[in-house]
Amino acid sequence: MAERTLISPAQLGRARGKTVYWGVxxxxxxxxxxxxxxxxxxxxxxxxxxAQEFAQSPPTxxxxxxxxxxxxxxxxxxxxxxxxLNTLYYxxxxxAFQLVLxxxxxxxxxxxxxxxxxxxxxxxxxxxxxxxxxxVVPQYLTVLDVPVFQRNLLNSPWVIWLPSVTNAFxxxxxxxxxxxxxxxxxxAASIDGASPLRTLRSVVLPISRPILGVxxxxxxxxxxxxxxWPMLTLPxxxxxxxxxxxxxxxxxxxxxWLVAALAMASAPTLIIxxxxxxxxxxxLTAGSLKG
Amino acid sequence: xxxxxxxxxxxxxxxxHGDGPPPQARRAVFVRGLRRNLSAHGFLIGAVLCxxxxxxxxxxREFFLAFQxxxxxxxxxxxxxNLEYVxxxxxxxxxxxxTLLFSALALVLGFAVPFxxxxxxxxxxxxxxxxxxxxxxxxMLPPVASVLLFKYFYDPGYGLFNGILHFLHLPEQQxxxxxxxxxxSVVVAATWxxxxxxTLIYLAALQGIPGELYEAAELDGAGLFRKIxxxxxxxxxxxxxxxxxxxxxxxxxxxxxxFLLTNGAGPEGSTTTVVYLIYQYAFNFNNYGGAxxxxxxxxxxxxxxxxxxxRLSRDSDSDxxx
Numbered sequence: 001m002a003e004r005t006l007i008s009p010a011q012l013g014r015a016r017g018k019t020v021y022w023g024v025x026x027x028x029x030x031x032x033x034x035x036x037x038x039x040x041x042x043x044x045x046x047x048x049x050x051a052q053e054f055a056q057s058p059p060t061x062x063x064x065x066x067x068x069x070x071x072x073x074x075x076x077x078x079x080x081x082x083x084x085l086n087t088l089y090y091x092x093x094x095x096a097f098q099l100v101l102x103x104x105x106x107x108x109x110x111x112x113x114x115x116x117x118x119x120x121x122x123x124x125x126x127x128x129x130x131x132x133x134x135x136v137v138p139q140y141l142t143v144l145d146v147p148v149f150q151r152n153l154l155n156s157p158w159v160i161w162l163p164s165v166t167n168a169f170x171x172x173x174x175x176x177x178x179x180x181x182x183x184x185x186x187x188a189a190s191i192d193g194a195s196p197l198r199t200l201r202s203v204v205l206p207i208s209r210p211i212l213g214v215x216x217x218x219x220x221x222x223x224x225x226x227x228x229w230p231m232l233t234l235p236x237x238x239x240x241x242x243x244x245x246x247x248x249x250x251x252x253x254x255x256x257w258l259v260a261a262l263a264m265a266s267a268p269t270l271i272i273x274x275x276x277x278x279x280x281x282x283x284l285t286a287g288s289l290k291g
Numbered sequence: 292x293x294x295x296x297x298x299x300x301x302x303x304x305x306x307x308h309g310d311g312p313p314p315q316a317r318r319a320v321f322v323r324g325l326r327r328n329l330s331a332h333g334f335l336i337g338a339v340l341c342x343x344x345x346x347x348x349x350x351x352r353e354f355f356l357a358f359q360x361x362x363x364x365x366x367x368x369x370x371x372x373n374l375e376y377v378x379x380x381x382x383x384x385x386x387x388x389x390t391l392l393f394s395a396l397a398l399v400l401g402f403a404v405p406f407x408x409x410x411x412x413x414x415x416x417x418x419x420x421x422x423x424x425x426x427x428x429x430x431m432l433p434p435v436a437s438v439l440l441f442k443y444f445y446d447p448g449y450g451l452f453n454g455i456l457h458f459l460h461l462p463e464q465q466x467x468x469x470x471x472x473x474x475x476s477v478v479v480a481a482t483w484x485x486x487x488x489x490t491l492i493y494l495a496a497l498q499g500i501p502g503e504l505y506e507a508a509e510l511d512g513a514g515l516f517r518k519i520x521x522x523x524x525x526x527x528x529x530x531x532x533x534x535x536x537x538x539x540x541x542x543x544x545x546x547x548x549x550f551l552l553t554n555g556a557g558p559e560g561s562t563t564t565v566v567y568l569i570y571q572y573a574f575n576f577n578n579y580g581g582a583x584x585x586x587x588x589x590x591x592x593x594x595x596x597x598x599x600x601x602r603l604s605r606d607s608d609s610d611x612x613x
Contacts, residue, residue: 004502005413006518008509021415028411029418035483036425039440042451046443057449058457105338114331120339127346129597133544133566134586137573138349138356146344165341196330227434227547232574243435247551250439259443262436273431277424284491 040266047071047260054256067256071264074257080264082238083245090230090241091223093157094164098219099212101165106174107200111186121175124168133228139163140232159233160223167222170215173283177211178204214283217276224269353590356583373584377572383585385560386568389474393549393564394542396478402538405486406531409493410523423494427487434484438551441480442467445552467553470561477562481548489534496530497523529603536600540593546570565589 011017046054047070049063075081109117143153143163153159181204189199205212223241230241237245242265250258273280360369377383405426412422429437444451445466453463466476504522513521524531546566549555555567565585573582 004505005497005500006410006505006515006523007414008505024411025415025417028415029422032422032425036428039437039444040428043436043440055449058454059449059451101337101341104334108331108334112327112331112334114328114335117331117335120335123347124338124342127342127350129594129601130350131540131544131589131593131597133546133569134353134590135346135349137569137579137582137586138352139345140573141356141579142344142349142352147348162341163345165338166346171338196334200334221431225433227551228570243433246435246439250435255443258439262439266432266436269431269433270428273428277427281423281427281491284488 040270043259043263043266047074047256047263049256051254051256054259070256070260074253074261075264077253077257078246078249078261080242080261083240083242084265084268086239086245087224087241087243090157090160091220093161094223095216095219097161097165098167098170099216102167102171102215103174103205103212104200106171106178107196107204109171110175110178111181111204112196121171124166124171127166128168136228136232139229143233154233155236155239160230163229164219164223167219170218173215174208174211177208181207210279211283213276213279217272217280218283220272221269353583353586356579357587358580360580369580373580374588377581377584377588380581382560382563382568386563386565389560389562390543390545390564390566392474393478393545393562394539396475397481397542397545398535398538400478400482401486401489401542402535404482405490406493408486409490409497410519412490413494413497423491426490429484430487432484434547434551437484438480438548441476441483442552445476445480468558470558473553473557473561477549477552477557480552481545484548489538492530492534493527496527500526529606533600533603536596536603540596540600543589543593 007017012021042059045063048066048068049060049070050065050067053060053064108114109121143159145152153162185203186199189203190196194202225243226241227243227247231244231247234240234244237248240248246258246261246265253261357373358368358370359366360372361367408426412419412426415422447453447463447465447468450466452466456463464472467473500523504526505518508518508522544566545564549557549562549564549567550570553562555570556563566589569582569585569589572578572585
């Protein structure tokens with residue numbers, strides 16, 4: 001971190017510079033904690049308050065008495081275990097499909113170079129240029145009656161899993177990473193008689209751990225955060241995701257329970273983030289753009 | 292791409308007719324190429340089928356839908372009727388005004404605020420990791436959670452924001468319930484939820500600026516703001532313009548935030564966005580033709596921005612490779 005920035009080290013080194021630096025830093029840290037952590041704190045404690053205290057103005061900073069039973073009541077009344085399991089099922093299914101199909105596609109496009117590969121890649125990337133929401137209506141009509149197979153995918157997990165594979169951005173990220181793997185490594189494997197599948201499994205995938213991690217996290221978080229698509233395609237309350245289920249139950253539940261439910265629904269992705277924050281942040285900046 | 296045929300002595304053998312390999316070898320090359328291609332396409336087929344069914348086919352279908360009408364199970368070609376219908380709907384113009392207002396507000400907040408935050412965080416030698424973590428935290432929340440949180444904060448009765456205004460002896464607001472403040476309230480919530488990604492990308496760009504440039508500027512007597520204007524901004528120009536385009540493209544498609552915060556329409560339709568109108572046409576009025584026509588208008592408008600984005604990012608790629 002020797003790299004200097006806007007303000008010169010000499011200026012910072014002076015006594016006045018030091019006071020200003022520490023003053024501003026303290027202020028910013030406090031302000032950010034308040035703005036970004038504050039709402040989470042409010043959510044967790046709001047779930048612990050009584051209904052009267054929750055609806056009180058001005059709001060109390062600390063719950064006067066703790067009511068953890070709000071959490072268990074919300075869990076049971078809103079059937080959060082079912083919603084949570086559904087969401088997990090959709091998220092990890094989508095992850096499996098993306099890992100298998102997108103990795104295979106990116107590997108093929110990067111290393112096996114099939115005829116028309118460039119055209120296929122171009123057509124995949126072109127989907128990034130179409131605003132996603134424009135496609136929601138025709139996509140919805142398609143899953144109502146999938147051509148050729150004549151199947152209605154509504155309320156089935158396939159409706160989340162299969163469209164999640166059409167993630168051109170992930171394929172692009174993977175392909176770029178595979179492109180950087182030296183040719184000689186793969187040639188050596190194929191001289192030893194390894195089939196392309198074997199090469200993928202024992203040479204390419206072990207090297208690609210970091211990018212696979214990034215793609216996996218984005219895949220899971222993507223399903224966890226999606227709202228419009230699952231709302232349209234999973235109308236059966238027994239099949240819904242956390243987002244949709246909580247939204248549709250929000251009206252009939254006491255507010256302090258609802259806030260407790262929100263806290264519980266937020267926990268999984270926040271935990272994923274706290275564990276994998278380094279990978280997420282590096283993937284975000286390395287993958288999307290570079291300066 | 293045929294490998295030279297080797298004789299037993301290891302020297303390339305010249306075939307009697309020109310340089311090409313003998314027919315047998317050519318056949319072997321062809322078979323090998325075919326096998327290689329078959330396995331390559333085998334790896335591709337799963338993803339290609341998914342794209343075909345859930346991306347490419349819907350793309351084509353969108354165009355057809357926009358010019359068709361389905362009534363009582365019969366589909367007829369109606370040409371520009373859907374577009375005409377949509378253009379004559381007063382809600383169309385209101386939705387566009389709202390969407391443009393949202394985009395403009397979101398650009399001021401969602402584009403400028405992350406940049407300033409990144410500038411500030413980048414100056415610190417301490418707590419950088421913590422601050423970065425905080426800014427990205429809301430991005431990981433499920434949207435129902437963050438949106439309902441803000442709904443409580445905006446509540447005119449016991450909400451946090453009115454509590455703060457009350458404490459400061461300022462007039463309390465109706466926030467989401469008044470036509471004047473509803474859209475702004477939605478934008479503030481949306482910015483809080485989504486700005487983490489942009490901030491981190493700016494931060495990475497700022498860390499790539501060579502320090503000597505600032506030193507040189509200081510020698511020329513530049514103050515803080517001139518350094519930002521003449522060094523920081525030109526050095527991050529490409530990222531800034533890419534994120535600007537990305538912001539325009541995504542804010543014009545806003546749906547979830549107004550849908551969850553104000554049930555989509557808001558007071559007197561003041562938060563109806565174009566995508567919410569598409570949703571209404573399709574899923575409330577069962578007018579898929581109208582929805583597709585609306586989508587097509589949005590598509591045409593955003594395609595220009597998308598093309599510009601792809602061009603710029605390709606330029607940035609070739610820049611960094613050379």
